[in-house]
Amino acid sequence: MSSRRATSAVVLGGGIAGLFATRVLADQFDKVTLVDRDHLTGPNLLRRGLPQGHHLHGLLSRGQQITEEHFPGITDQMVADGSAVGDASNDVRWIINGKRLVQTESGLVCLTASRPFFESHIRDRVLALPNVVLSELTDISRLEVSEDGKRVGGVWVFPEGKHETLLPADLVVDASGRGSRAPVWREDLGYGRVQEEKHKIGMGYATRYYRIPDEAFEGNISVNTVASPSVPRGCICQKIDGGRAIVTAYGILGDHPPTDPVGYLDFIKSLAAPDIYEILQTAEPINDPVAYKFPTNQRRHYELMPDFPTGFLVIGDAVASFNPSYAQGMTVSALDSIVLRKHVAGGGPVDPLAFFKDLATDAIDGCWDMAVSSDLNFPGVEGERTPEIIETHEFISKTQDAAARDAEVSRAFQRVIGLADHYTVLHEPHLEAKILGG
Ligand SMILES: Cc1cc2nc3c(=O)[nH]c(=O)nc-3n(C[C@H](O)[C@H](O)[C@H](O)COP(=O)(O)OP(=O)(O)OC[C@H]3O[C@@H](n4cnc5c(N)ncnc54)[C@H](O)[C@@H]3O)c2cc1C
Incomplete structure (x- = not known):
């Protein structure tokens, strides 16, 4: 009989970053508990804890590749369930600075679907793992920390309608998004304030769902008119699950698309190219436009901190959240999971400082520099x-x-x-x- 003690991990937040993290931890820990305050498995796919879930979520090719690596066969499964699929260049019309890019075989798969569709497919695969336990409708309360403040040994949570409960764990991974309380927890433990970087972009989204005849797409699965310095307004119109199309218009520095149907269409008419406006002439709206505001790119530089408690890591938007129009967040979460996999491999304790350094260099830096530098191309963005x-x-x-x-x-x-x-x-x-x- 083995005398090895059973190991456990807890993941805080059941968004995309939390799901990818749970997937890789399940290979190393005997039990992984995934905590979220929402009813994740409930019928309302547009859940309260995920207000961005209503808006267009493009999965970059690298993100698609890692998703397939974690969950073999998931691409085919999503296509069978209604996601549109095509080549990332040949089947996507990109219009930048008013000019159409040449469409050609890129060898990259582009899947287009709603955010709840991506999330529920990934979640179903994660929850099918035999050693994963879901604790939904459960609010995160505080960390369980050793007396000297140096080691996290679990997390206290409030399952709905119950008393505060301790989930003991060898490793706690915070994937609770932009509003993560890790900076406050760290500070309360005497580790000082984490260095935070913010860049104001004043981004505004407005999204509307439609039924659009196939012919209007002219063989494409997505038409992307990208915001550029001369016309800093953009829009993406793409086929998604359920036979629907999603149209997300966006503008920066307060120049936001209106949510009244007439103003919304006028905004789309004012883009650098008429393509999406023309597609919408044959479209039947499903709902009214819904707005979302995204004020700043935000990054917490845990990798620059001299110290960090062991048994605790942070990933996903809780570390870095980017201008959403570059569609990087889910893919960075996927890259984060590759870094996490490397650091938990072998089963020993994770060195948090080494983890955060690799997270910065292998997952975040490239996308962060790209996002911040691209934003500076727009007159009026400070920096x-x-x-x-x-x-x-x-x-x-x-x-x-x-x-x-x-x-x-x-x-x-x-x-x-x-x-x-x-x-x-x-x-x-x-x-x-x-x-x-x-
Ligand atoms: C408008 C918008 C559009 C976007 N478009 C794209 C796109 O096109 N492509 C792309 O790749 N990315 C996009 N993103 C980014 C993407 O949504 C995130 O980067 C990605 O989902 C990873 O987020 P996350 O899992 O770290 O955090 P979140 O998605 O925010 O998930 C955090 C989870 O933690 C839970 N939680 C939070 N606090 C608590 C608590 N106290 N107790 C219990 N549970 C809690 C929440 O319920 C939630 O489920 C967009 C973001 C926005 C805002």
Whole structure:
């Protein structure tokens, strides 16, 4: 008989980051408990704890790849259940600076579905794991910490209608989103204030669901008119599950799409290209537009802190949350889970400082720099425009122009924005010659 003590982990928050984390922890711990205050398995897929769930959620190609790696066969399953699928370039019409990018085979899968659809499919697979326990309708209360404040040994929670209860754990992973209380918990334990970085973008979304005849999409699964410095308004119109289409319009620095149906359409008419406005001429609305405001990019630099209690990690939006129009959040959560997998492999205690350093370099930094630097391309966004940033803006603008006339550049560019390839591929000599030679 084995004398090994059973190990357990608790994940705080059942959003995408929490689900990916639970998936990788289930390979290492005897029991993983997933805690969320919402009724996750209830009929209301647009749940209270996920207000962004109403709005368009693009899954970047790298995110799709990791999702498939964690849950083999899930792509086919989602397609069978109604997600649209296509090539990330050939079947998606990208319009940047008013110009259509060349559509060409990128070799990348693009799945388009609503956020609740993605989440419920991933959650079903996570909850099917034999050692995962769901504690829904359960509010997170506080950490259980050793007397010296150096080790977290679990978490106190309030299951609905019950007393405060301790969930003991060898590892607690906080995936409770932007409103995570980890900074306050840390400070209360005497670890000081975590360094926080914020960049104001004043982003506003408005989303409406439609029924749109297939022909209007002209063979595409998504039409994306991207905001650019000359017209800082954007919109995405894409096929999703349930035979529906989702249309999310957005604008920055207070220039937000209205939610009255006439004003909403007028906003879409004012974009740099008429494509989505024309598609909507044959569309039948399902609901009225719904708004969402996203004030700032926000990052907590745990990797710069000199100390952190053991037995406790933070991931997902609780660490970094990005301008949603770049569609990075779910994919960064997927990348976070790869870092987590590496650090729990072997079963020993996790070194939190080493974890946060890898999380920064392997999952967050690239996307964060891309988001913050891209935002600075818009006049009015505050922040220092260093010579490197200006040079990057000029190079990206030339790349986008070249992608509108050259299939190879378009393919490479799509693979970079889908996070499937590193940005540096655009500087390979034959591509750079095409980009700069234009
Ligand atoms: C408007 C908008 C559009 C977006 N579009 C995209 C997109 O196109 N593509 C993309 O990849 N990403 C997008 N994102 C980002 C994406 O939603 C997140 O990055 C991603 O879901 C990871 O979030 P998370 O799991 O860390 O946190 P969340 O999704 O916020 O999940 C946190 C969970 O914790 C639970 N919770 C919180 N507090 C408590 C508590 N006290 N007790 C119990 N439970 C609690 C909540 O109920 C929730 O389920 C968008 C975000 C917004 C705001």
